[in-house]
Amino acid sequence: MRWNVFFFLIVQRFVELYWAKRNERWMKKRGAKEFGQHHYKYIVCMHSLFFVSLLLERRKKREPTLWSFLFNIFIILQLFRFWIIVSLGRCWNTKIIVLPNTERIQKGPYRWFRHPNYFVVVLEFIIIPLMFQAYWTAFIFTVWNAYLLSIRIRVEEQALRLLKSPHK
Template sequence: MGGIKVSYLFIGIIILQRLAELFIAQRNERWLRAQGAYEVGTSHYPSMLALHSSFFIVLLLEITFKKTSLSSFFPILLLLFLLVQAVRIWCIHSLGRFWNTKILILPNANVVRKGPYRFLRHPNYLVVSLELFLLPFMFQAYFTAFLFTILNIVMLFVRIPIEERALRQATNYNETFK
């Protein structure tokens, strides 16, 4: 199977994974809202969705038009990518019903500090950042890696302060992350 076909198959699997995660997020959103949660950061959320959706489009276009091949470091990059996916699943599992793609705040909730959240405040954002870098490198799509790493950094500079401010105001965030 050629490098481009492997690329399409692999990226297709990742896209299906993201769609499954959106299903989980919608289910969790319904539960959180039923418990009294509210959303913050609604103004940047469409931009974030556009960023993540366009990432796959640009990646596939770069692979197709540049006719890139698998990186000579593909086995190592694949291993790193799979480790990052394990951390992604660990994040989702650790947050349980609180995991979401939106910033949903449940007033007076106890902030989760288990799993990877024992070590980092926002491990899922680290996971996403690593994915946006590693996945294109696996297929020598360096333009996509550079562009979306920069765009993601800009997005995180907007998103993280909004999330932390809301958590500080409505939950035990300050006590949990002294």
């Protein structure tokens, strides 16, 4: 079952990259501006190495006793991720791309959270390695992700303020 989850995640990430590229083209045709290009390559590197680390640290043990609990959290996170993507629609992206003079999206989970997608990623970097009994991966990537998110959220907030609608 663990390897089904692993392959699901790989396929999911490639589908998300395809969708993000499609949305990027659509947004840029409408005058969107991209921010945070410098740190984006480190985010891509981190997410790629996360999967490598899971493979290298994989345990040959049986599934953890908490497998069902962790798997249920994983499913909830994937449903939450889908809700986030649907809520942002064409504006969802893996990059920081902002359409000038548009209102900030306030539907779906964005009614209550400023950055729900980052919340999902934070939890995934804990839950997924625990499902694989990859404890070093959980620790290293949780710390690395926290550092990169501290940069990314600051850049994203600045970009949103810079291109904020003049009507606000």
